[in-house]
Amino acid sequence: MRKQALITGATSGIGRATALRLAGLGYDITATGRRAERLAELKAGIEGSGGRCTTLLFDVRSEAECRRHLGPLERVDLLVNNAGLAAGLEHIDCGDTADWDAMIDTNVKGLLYVTRIVSEKMVAAGAGHIVNIGSIAGTEPYENGAVYCASKHAVHAISQAMRADLLASGIKVSEIRPGMVETEFSLVRFHGDSARADKTYDGVTPLTGADVAEAIAWIVQLPAHMNVNDIVLMPAQQAGAYYTHRKK
Template identity: 40%
Template structure:
């Protein structure tokens, strides 16, 4: 890992990760821990955060890196703007000089088509995927400007580049993330602040289970016949982007499994006859 990521660049850095209680956020937290960073783990599910914090502690100890290794958890719903505004009230003072923000919190609900989508689902997805990401970014970007340093890493999706049936609202939220990322990149061009969007394709986490409202069988079919990405794959790209030299900014990373070429074009191995 040291030769690939040059961990010295991440040692003692303070990283804030939203949606850190599982999936991509948790995997990224563990990799940052291995690299010697200090991590603020933020998510809605407090029980998940405790487990990830323990995994980070174990990973840091196993790495042998002497730097960093401090972890704190914050129960935070990024769609709650009041809670986001009071974030620092729940973060120990030693963690407040954040160097890297990973906007990972996000989800999709349902596969209903336009005309049949519930208002509550629309509001929930936009509340977290767009408004929440923007609220946390505004808080941290001002902090980065004052420090003349910082890195915003937004987790987008291939769905923000290419829409598909049954995903109108999710695609719209991720298109908004991409547009926001591009605007922010241009707004801070006269500063040392870096801005990155990582756009994964098919990633097998709890993502599809949530989309299908707990139907594990339906979620499994999404990945049948191919080897999808896993949380660790995306986490490695997050840490790779963060570990680049200060003058290097990976503005956009499209990350796909080898048998996926677009949002809707995949190759799947035929089912073997029994």
């Protein structure tokens, strides 16, 4: 029987790369996102390579939409909670509360809504694996990132507690906390300002979505008795949130 993988935020970056990588491992993919054209492109790419892909167009920030789209799923062997974003980069006294709501509603509440529905199915089945995409910001808060860092602190804590909650049910829980990854992350953070977004990676060879997908592929292929609780994945030029060597 082919394994079923559900990946949120699969229209770009880490989510898209993960869907492609897992399809290559033989998983049937259920990909969620908010951009219909991107989901259609992903589906065509996977099926063109002989894989199977179902797409679900909805916003994880809505509990009702999560229940409507995910409730009918018969089985989920692997959940990759990838949907998330950073919005804005200002001191706390200058932050846009709409940006704050978007980050908290997606990074924290969206992850919780999806996990609530899917974990119940896994508990009933007595097996499953949940991989949460966190960030080094989850343990290393930085200037101008208070709310984003707080949201990823929450993902880190939720992942640790989730591991304990689901331990007796035979469900694995892993968190990946990447450093600098060049996706649409900075473009979204800076509200479409590509020049500002590009400066984030000046002098650095960052990780790619495919790099993170490769880490996920490694984790999910480990023997049944092994679990990766937490992995920090960094570019070679970045030692942490505060230490980046930029080549001139």
